[in-house]
Each structure stands twice: as C-alpha cells, then as structure tokens.
Amino acid sequence: MTPIAQPWIGGQWAPVASRAVAESVDPSTGMVLGQFTDADVGTAEAAIGAARHAFEHSDWAHAPRLRAAVMLEFANRVERRADELALLLAQETGKLLKPAQAELAGTVSEIRFYAGLARTIFGRTTEVEPGALSVLSREAAGVAGIIVPWNAAAILLVRSLAPAMAAGCTSVVKMAPQSALFQTELLRCLTEVPNLPAGVVNFYSCTGSEPSESLVVSSDVDVISFTGSVRVGQRIMASAAPTLKRLNLELGGKAPAIVFADADPKTIAAQLAAAATIAAGQQCTALDRVLAHESLIEPLRDALAAHFRSxxxxxxxxxxxxxxxxxxxxxxxxxxxxxxxxxxxxxxIVRGEVLDGRLARGAFIRPSLIQVDALDSPFVQEEFFGPVLNLESFREESEAVARANATRYGLSASVWTHDGARARRVARAMRSGTVWINTHNKLLPEAETGGFGASGYGRLHGAEAMLEFLETKHVYEDIGRVKPRTEPT
Incomplete structure (x- = not known):
C-alpha cells in the first residue's frame, strides 16, 4: 500500500479522510514514491492553535531540562534510523546517498548542539542605583512558524526547529512538498519521544501557498523562520508587516570564488567543480562564479572543463x-x-546536455561551464539554482573584491590563495555572511550562517540562532537597602 504522510497536530496524526492527497516523485526515475496529505488553510490554523495552546498552557517554555531531554532523545532516534532516512532523502530529493548520509549525521550533531544550549539561557542583574535592581531575562518569543525547503531537507529543517525548541518556543513546521515523505519520517522520530508535550511541535505539507500565508499573517505566530527564494521572502515581509512579527530570512545566493595567481589550477579545479555541483547546484551556498586572475583564466578554464566533462x-x-x-x-x-x-x-565552454537513454525519465542534465564577464548580465547577477558555473577574470585585488561584491547577494564566498594575509584581507572586504579560505561549503552547527543584502537577515546555526527565538525582558525593582545597625552608646 502506498504510504501517505499525514500532518501532526496537537500530538496526533491528522486523519487523511476528506483531505486532498498529493504525490511525491523520485527525480532520478520519475516514479511515484508515495503520497502526502495536501494541507489546506484549516490544517494550518489548527496547527497554529495547537502551538499557541501548548505555549500558553504547558511547562515547555519554562522547563529547559525537559527541552534538553526531549531533543537528546530526538537526536538518538534519528541516529538509529539514519541509514533508512538517508536512503529516503536520496530517493525523494535526488541528493547523492553519501552526502545524504553526511547530512543525517550533521542533523544529529545539530540537534545535540542545541540540546546543550537549552540549559544555558541565563540573564543578568545590575544594581543601577543603590537598592535599585534591573533584572534582564531571556524568554521564549512564542510560536515559531518554520517554512523549510527541500534541497537540504534535514539540516535546513532542524537548524530552525532545534534553536526554536531550545529557546522554549512551540512550532509549526510547513514542510516542502518535494520532500514531504522524508521530512515527515524525520519528524516522526520527534513525535515518538514520550515526554514531548502535545502541541509543542506541529507540522504539515502543502502544494499551495495559502497554508504558508496563514502562518505569516496569523497574530498567533510570533516568529517566522524562512529559507527560500528572494521573491518569496519579499512576499513574506509584506504579509508579515501588519502583525509586526519577527522575521528570520535566509534567501538566495550567488557565491563567488576569488582565485589568485598563486593558486594551482590543477589542484583546486576538482574542489571548485565539486562546490559548483553539490546537490546538482541546488544549494544556496553552491559555487556560482569563479573570479580568476587573468594569468589563470586559460589553465583554470581547461581544468574545470575537463572535470565537468568527466x-x-x-x-x-x-x-x-x-x-x-x-x-x-x-x-x-x-x-x-x-x-x-x-x-x-x-x-x-561546456554545454550541459540533458541525458537520455536509461536516464531519460529522470531530471538529469550535465553541468555547464560558461564565461560571461559583463557585470550587468543575468549570468552574473541572478541565482540559477542549478549546475551552471560562470568564469570571470580580474587583474588586481581591488577589482576582484569589487566584482565579488557587485551582486545584490551576500550569502557565501571563498578565497583561494597561499598568501594568508591576502586571504584574510580579502575575506574582510567581501560583503558576505560566510567566507571560506581555500575550501567551499563547510557548514558547521557551531558557526552562524546568514546573508548580507538580498540574501536575507538573521543567523542560524551557532549560539546566535537562539536569539532569533528569544525575547529580552527587563524587570526593575527598587528593593532598598538594609540600613546599617546603630550601635548603642
């Protein structure tokens, strides 16, 4: 029987009866993997109501030890099912099996990282005047609406959900329809944790935009954490304005790599090619542009072309x-x-052909290498979200930085050189939330990521991600002072 992934609301699986059902397709084969409930606005509103009730009527926001224990058990259950989950991730999204396995390992690490932070939410007290105390405490922001994509379906889900849980928020997760089966199974590991209070985490998937918009416009949702395109991020900002809710947005990227003259083209070409084709280029930090010193253009072009063709x-x-x-x-x-x-x-330079033969039913295309220098070209300015790499040239360090910063995006970048001072100098000058030196696509639970410019704002991963889901409260009290004892004469 074909599995049907259902919404989880208020601690229960929502019934499938009378609800629309959509199909999930394996992009490698074109075959249907399974089905999921295509949620409607009513589903979203029920999930929001359950999350609000849990936030206001359970101990979740005030029980850091409970939160840590739940998250550690969540991580353990994901770890036990990691091989099975990685296979489903590969089948449903087309992510290669080894990277899928690595993503599941990173997911476990991420959850455990925030489980530890759940017990470290401390405030501070200061005596501003004699006997007058200002107590500043961190409190959960409320209900978090989390809208996640499919392209890194595990890690991009938990990097928002885990800090929200650690902070004490309750959550509604809108899963991507392209990865609904996998994300449901991943979150099933959480639903099976015995001491998770009902309504703390709720989730559903949908093919339409209305259930997502319900999260954004609802006055019962206090925070939206969204990963996706600039266009949708702009719509979210506009729709959230009437309720003035907090937004955390990670949007598009157009990641450049600056390659200086002292780099060895033959040595780094394989790394650059891998950075450009990670997840078939469908990753916001994937390498989109190689800015090579003019002395390296030809050898680097030839080396990249050889890797792409093979x-x-x-x-x-x-x-x-x-x-x-x-x-x-x-x-x-x-x-x-x-x-x-x-x-x-x-x-x-290399035109990526659509593949036929035994792969004709899948969504396969070979990677492409192009060479467009005009800064106003869409091939320099726009995120393509696919395996297309643009090669550009520069003469001077300042020109390289100017070209790298010449787009509206500022999510990630890399610098390739043996000159350590130059690498750090250029990294500081680049308008990018993450800059790697002599590598690309190294993402860690401990290190914050986020964008400049149109790549969004706010940070996920790292300790700062907790701040996206916490409010600071100031309580003032004049308690006076104990008067000195008067000694009898």
Missing part, C-alpha cells in the same frame, strides 16, 4: 554517481534554456 551524472542511490538529478523535469528544462541563452552574452 563528471559521472546518475541516480542518487548509485555509488558511482558524482552528481544526481535536479529536483524535477521543469527545473532541468529551465537550466537547459538558460545555458542556451549564454551564447548571446559570452562563451559556453
């Missing part, structure tokens, strides 16, 4: 695959059209 593209679950499919046929064809248009603005 890259083994295939099903996510096959061990020899070095890049999997895009999430669906529509996005595969969108990328193919974009590459065709590159001829009009520059050179196409």
């Amino acid at each position: 890259l083994a593209v295939g099903p996510a679950t096959e061990p020899d695959s070095m890049m999997g499919p895009l999430i669906d046929i529509a996005n595969r064809d969108r990328i193919a059209r974009l590459v065709d248009q590159a001829h009009e603005q520059g050179k196409v």
Whole structure:
C-alpha cells in the first residue's frame, strides 16, 4: 500500500479522510514514491492553535531540562534510523546517498548542539542605583512558524526547529512538498519521544501557498523562520508587516570564488567543480562564479572543463554517481534554456546536455561551464539554482573584491590563495555572511550562517540562532537597602 504522510497536530496524526492527497516523485526515475496529505488553510490554523495552546498552557517554555531531554532523545532516534532516512532523502530529493548520509549525521550533531544550549539561557542583574535592581531575562518569543525547503531537507529543517525548541518556543513546521515523505519520517522520530508535550511541535505539507500565508499573517505566530527564494521572502515581509512579527530570512545566493595567481589550477579545479555541483547546484551556498586572475583564466578554464566533462551524472542511490538529478523535469528544462541563452552574452565552454537513454525519465542534465564577464548580465547577477558555473577574470585585488561584491547577494564566498594575509584581507572586504579560505561549503552547527543584502537577515546555526527565538525582558525593582545597625552608646 502506498504510504501517505499525514500532518501532526496537537500530538496526533491528522486523519487523511476528506483531505486532498498529493504525490511525491523520485527525480532520478520519475516514479511515484508515495503520497502526502495536501494541507489546506484549516490544517494550518489548527496547527497554529495547537502551538499557541501548548505555549500558553504547558511547562515547555519554562522547563529547559525537559527541552534538553526531549531533543537528546530526538537526536538518538534519528541516529538509529539514519541509514533508512538517508536512503529516503536520496530517493525523494535526488541528493547523492553519501552526502545524504553526511547530512543525517550533521542533523544529529545539530540537534545535540542545541540540546546543550537549552540549559544555558541565563540573564543578568545590575544594581543601577543603590537598592535599585534591573533584572534582564531571556524568554521564549512564542510560536515559531518554520517554512523549510527541500534541497537540504534535514539540516535546513532542524537548524530552525532545534534553536526554536531550545529557546522554549512551540512550532509549526510547513514542510516542502518535494520532500514531504522524508521530512515527515524525520519528524516522526520527534513525535515518538514520550515526554514531548502535545502541541509543542506541529507540522504539515502543502502544494499551495495559502497554508504558508496563514502562518505569516496569523497574530498567533510570533516568529517566522524562512529559507527560500528572494521573491518569496519579499512576499513574506509584506504579509508579515501588519502583525509586526519577527522575521528570520535566509534567501538566495550567488557565491563567488576569488582565485589568485598563486593558486594551482590543477589542484583546486576538482574542489571548485565539486562546490559548483553539490546537490546538482541546488544549494544556496553552491559555487556560482569563479573570479580568476587573468594569468589563470586559460589553465583554470581547461581544468574545470575537463572535470565537468568527466563528471559521472546518475541516480542518487548509485555509488558511482558524482552528481544526481535536479529536483524535477521543469527545473532541468529551465537550466537547459538558460545555458542556451549564454551564447548571446559570452562563451559556453561546456554545454550541459540533458541525458537520455536509461536516464531519460529522470531530471538529469550535465553541468555547464560558461564565461560571461559583463557585470550587468543575468549570468552574473541572478541565482540559477542549478549546475551552471560562470568564469570571470580580474587583474588586481581591488577589482576582484569589487566584482565579488557587485551582486545584490551576500550569502557565501571563498578565497583561494597561499598568501594568508591576502586571504584574510580579502575575506574582510567581501560583503558576505560566510567566507571560506581555500575550501567551499563547510557548514558547521557551531558557526552562524546568514546573508548580507538580498540574501536575507538573521543567523542560524551557532549560539546566535537562539536569539532569533528569544525575547529580552527587563524587570526593575527598587528593593532598598538594609540600613546599617546603630550601635548603642
């Protein structure tokens, strides 16, 4: 029988009867993997109501030891099911099996990190005048609406949910329809924790926008944490304005890598190619632009082209695959059209072909290497979210930094050089939330990530992510002072 992933609301699985059902498709094969309940506005409102009730009537927000214990058990249950979950992640989203396994390991680490932080929420007290105390405490912000994507379906979910739970918030998670089966199974590990209070975490998936909009406009939701496109982020900002709720937004990226003349093209080409094709380029931190010193343009171009041509593209679950499919046929064809248009603005060094034969039913396309120098070109300015890498040149350090900063995005970047002072100097000058030196795509639970400019605002991962879900309260009291004892004469 085909599995049907259901919403979890108020500590119960919501019944499927009378609700619309949508299908989840394996992008490697085009075959239906299963079904999920396609939630409506009523589902979203029920989830919000359950989260609000749990926040106001349970001990969750005031019980850090309980929160830590629940999260540690959640992590343990994910760890026990890691192999099974990684396989489902690979099948449903097209992520290669080994990276999927690594993502599950990172997910466990992330949950445990915030489980530890749950017991470290301290305030401070200061005596501002004699006998007058100002007590400042951290309190949970309330109900968190968490809207997550499919492209890193485990880690991008828990990097919002885990700090929200640790802070004492209750949550409503709107899962991505492309990864509804996997995310439901991941969160099933949490629903099975015996001492999780009903309504603390609720989740559903939907194909339409209305249930997500319900989260954004509701006066019972205090925080929205969203990962996705700039366009949707802008809509969320506009819709959230009437309720003045707090927003945490991680949006698009157009990650550049600056490669200086002392770098070895043959040595780094494989790393750059891997950075550009991670998750088939469907990752907001994936490498989109290589800014190479003019002396390296030809050798680096040839080395990258060789790697792209030899890259083994295939099903996510096959061990020899070095890049999997895009999430669906529509996005595969969108990328193919974009590459065709590159001829009009520059050179196409390697044109990624749509694959046929045994892979024809999947969303497979080979990676493309293009060379467009005009800074106002869409190939420099726009996030494509696919395996397309643009090669550009520069002469001076200042020009490299100026080119790197010439887009509206500022999520991630990298610098490649053996000159340590130059690497740190350039990293400081780049308008980017994360800059890697001689590597790319190193993301850690302990280190905050987030964007400058149109890449959004707020930070997730690291200790600062807790601040997105906490309020600071000031309580003032003049308690006076004990008068000195008067000694008898």
